[in-house]
Amino acid sequence: MSSQQHDIVVVGGGTAGCVLAARLTEDPGTRVLLLEAGSATxxxxxxxxxxxxxxxxxxxxWGDTTVVQHASGAPVPLPRGKGLGGSSAINAMVFARGHHTSYADWSAHGAKGWTYxxxxPYFQRSETATSGAPGRGTDGPLTVGPAQRPNDILLACLDGAIETGHRRAVDISGGLEEGFAPVDLNVVAGRRQSAADAYLAPALDRPNLSVVTGATAHRLIFEGTRCVGVEYGVDGRTHTATAAGEVVLTAGTIGSATLLQRSGVGSEEDLRQAGVDVFHxxxxxGRNLHDHPRANLVHRALRPVPTPRNNHGEILGLLRSTPDADGPDVQIIFIDIPLPNAVAPVxxxxxxxxxxxxxxxxxxLRIGSADPYAAPVLDPRYFTAEEDVRAVLSGITTARRIARSDALAGWGIEEVSPGPGAVDEESLARHARxxxxxxxxxxxxxxxxxxxxSVVDSELRVRGLDNLRVADAxxxxxxxxxxxxxxxxxxxxRAVDLLRRS
Incomplete structure (x- = not known):
């Protein structure tokens, strides 16, 4: 077993890990180790x-899937990135803040100072927005902006949304508007820009940054309540990295929670069921796991749809499912390919x-065993709340009006899935589920x-433990x-600022 010491150990080389590694090593006196389970290539x-x-x-x-979902009677693939850049290297490259009203619930468990x-300032710090819209960043590492040439079918959908009475937003990515518009993308000169591209790559030559890939974190190491390091494996060999300062988990919604549980931090019931001794x-x-499910209306077109050249989903809308909603709670995204569907290939x-x-x-989320290489048990319980189904039904009504608009008439549109036979709420709800x-x-x-x-406090510190934070989704x-x-x-x-002040 080998051992190395650093000031800060960052576990997980995805979006958040790349940001922390790059920003913290701007100070040449701060030694940072970044561990990533996936590859650098x-x-x-x-x-x-x-x-x-x-x-x-x-x-x-990673190839994760959920357990069988009650709503659908089947497991659901839950993609997440593995490798430097994490999910920013495999996602659909949409870059949007979400409406400011949707951050109001962040204080429900007492979190302080996390409003929109x-x-x-941290949204702005991350970006250079090509739109030049008010409130956007002008000198961040990420260059973000709408697709330069959206697909014609998607532009027709946007015209259809405006035709049917929806607002044409100026900057749907900025957090202040509702309506429909082209969304910002993490695409620069026709290529994806991941967190590894924008943040990590320019920092790799710094002598105070060490990056180890193919490194699976086994468990956290504690002395009393103080986290002092991480045990991890590379190519069958076990290593230990110690932190003179702090350990920061940036392994994502799945990875950070599973590492805590494998280290004996969690609910007694979950840990004992997995055969892990309770440390804290x-x-x-592992509680409060939730996600955006997406239902799809798939359409056949008689007019040829142009070959996709961007991310497939270049235009979206944010709208309210009911007039009394306190902010937009439904997204409609236009996608320039016919996704696999329940009826027939298109x-x-x-x-x-x-x-x-x-x-x-x-x-x-819970671990099934102490084995660091075993997949966790994931159960988001999609559509178990009836409110989520009602929100989708509202969106389907809006989407169908757009599909029937004059703007799309020349494309020869036919809804294939769920299809024109699904008209009542019961059949549409059944399809969505x-x-x-x-x-x-x-x-x-x-x-x-x-x-x-709460697992972390308002400064992202794991509650009841010292020198350990979590800073990811x-x-x-x-x-x-x-x-x-x-x-x-x-x-x-923001985690960078918190760490610098500690």
Whole structure:
């Protein structure tokens, strides 16, 4: 067993880990070790925006699936990235903050200082927004902006949304608007820009940064209540990394919670069921797992749909499922390919995706054993809350009006799935529950707050333990109304400030 000492050990080289490694090593006196279970070299397809649907099943993904879901009677694939850049290297490259109202619930468990306005400087710090819209960043590592040439079918959908009475937003990515518009993407000069590209790559030559890939974290090491390091494995050999300062978990909603549990931190019931001795009782670890499910309306078109050249989903809308909602709670995204569906294959067409953006359904994550290489047990409990189904039904009504608009008439549109025979709420609800997929935005398993179910406090410190923080999507108490990657960048940017002040 070998051992190395650093000031800060960062566990997980995804979005948040890349941000922390790059920002913390701007101080030449801070020695940082970044551990990543995946590879430093990812498939060439990662860089090509239209190829992202194939990446979850490649070596750049973990291959996770949920347990059988009550709503659908089947397990659901839950993609997450494996390798430097993490999920920012395999996602659909949508970069949006979500509406500011969706951050109001972050204080429900007592978290202080995490409103949208509190996060705004960190959103801005992460980006250089090409739109030049007010409130956007101008000198961040990420260059973000709408697709330069959206697919014609998607532009027709946007015209249809405006025709049917929806607002044409100016900056749907900025957090202040509702309506429909082209969304910002992490695409630069026709290639994906991941967290590894934007943050980590420029920092790799710094002598105070060490990066170890192929490193699976086994457990955290404690002296009393103080976390002093991490035990990890590389190529069958066990190593120990010690931290003179802090250990920060950035392994994501799944990885950070499972590492805590394997280290004996969690609920007594979960740990004993997995055969792990209880080191520190923290019942919220692994609870509050939730995600955006997405139902799809798949359409056949008579007019040929142009070959995709961007990320497939270049235009989206944020809207309210009911007039009395306190903010937009449904996303509609136009997708320039016909996704696999419940009825029949479609060779030429497109998809309208509908997702409840503020889902009420909550599930859990737990380890099945102490084996660090075993997959966890994931149960998001999709659509167990009726409010989520009602939100999707509202979105389906809106999507169908758009599909019937004059703007799309020239494309020869026919809805294939669920199909024109599904008209009543019961059949549409049954379709949504049965034929949905994960939108790949799991959050919440290391809930941030100040109550007994919180895992980290308002400064991201693991409650009851010293020198240990979590700084990734797992700390999000309630999922915002966006594809979550932009929010993770902001959380990580703020974590840097918290660490510098400690």
């Amino acid at each position: 990812l498939p060439e397809a990662v860089a090509y925006p239209p190829a992202w649907p194939s990446l979850a099943a490649s070596e750049a993904g 306005d509190d996060l705004l 009782r923290l019942p919220g670890v 060779e030429n067409g497109f998809t309208i995706g509908i997702s409840p953006m503020r889902p009420v359904s909550r599930g859990s 049965r034929y949905f997929g994960s939108y790949c935005h799991p959050v919440g398993t290391c809930l941030m707050g100040e109550d007994e179910m 797992s700390v999000i108490p309630a999922i915002p109304s966006n594809n979550t990657n932009a929010t993770v960048y902001a959380i990580a940017e």
